[in-house]
Amino acid sequence: MANTYVWKVNVLNTDTSDDFASSAHYTVTAISDQTDSEGNPYNSSAYGEMALDRPETLVDFEDLVEADILAAVQAKLGGAEKVAEIQDALAARITEQITPSQALRKPSSW
Numbered sequence: 127m128a129n130t131y132v133w134k135v136n137v138l139n140t141d142t143s144d145d146f147a148s149s150a151h152y153t154v155t156a157i158s159d160q161t162d163s164e165g166n167p168y169n170s171s172a173y174g175e176m177a178l179d180r181p182e183t184l185v186d187f188e189d190l191v192e193a194d195i196l197a198a199v200q201a202k203l204g205g206a207e208k209v210a211e212i213q214d215a216l217a218a219r220i221t222e223q224i225t226p227s228q229a230l231r232k233p234s235s236w
Contacts, residue, residue, distance in 0.1 A: 129156045129220060131213050133196050136173075145187035149177045150195050156216035160224060170219035172212060176202050 132155045138147040151173070158168040176199045200209050 127221070127224070128159045129213075129217050130159075131156050131216070133200070135192050135195050135199075138190075138195070140187065144184060146180055146184055147178055147187070147190060147195065148180075149175055150199050151175045152196065152199055154212055154216065156213060156220055158220045158224070168220045168223045170216045170223070172216060174199075174203075178202075 134153050134155070136151045136153055138151070139149040140147050152175070153171055153173050155169060155171040161167050178195070178198055179202075200206075203209065203212070
């Protein structure tokens with residue numbers, strides 16, 4: 127099973143006085159190469175918000191680059207180790223969807 131991981135900025139909180147992006151709301155989505163009975167890929171997502179550091183020189187809001195914001199978010203999360211931990215947790219959720227370890231059941235005689 128191989129998963130693709132997509133990090134996306136949903137929205138930025140900004141200071142209205144100078145357009146400083148003070149925090150980023152982001153989603154991480156894991157998409158499996160395996161599909162369910164309807165042909166939909168198994169997937170799992172996580173959402174978060176991360177405060178951003180104010181740079182010495184502000185970049186114009188319209189010139190912000192999503193990849194730069196995501197790099198800042200990932201660095202503040204704890205770098206590559208934490209990114210891997212998040213992605214591993216999403217992979218575990220997908221594995222649980224594909225091969226559940228628990229089920230809701232009752233004896234057929236009930």
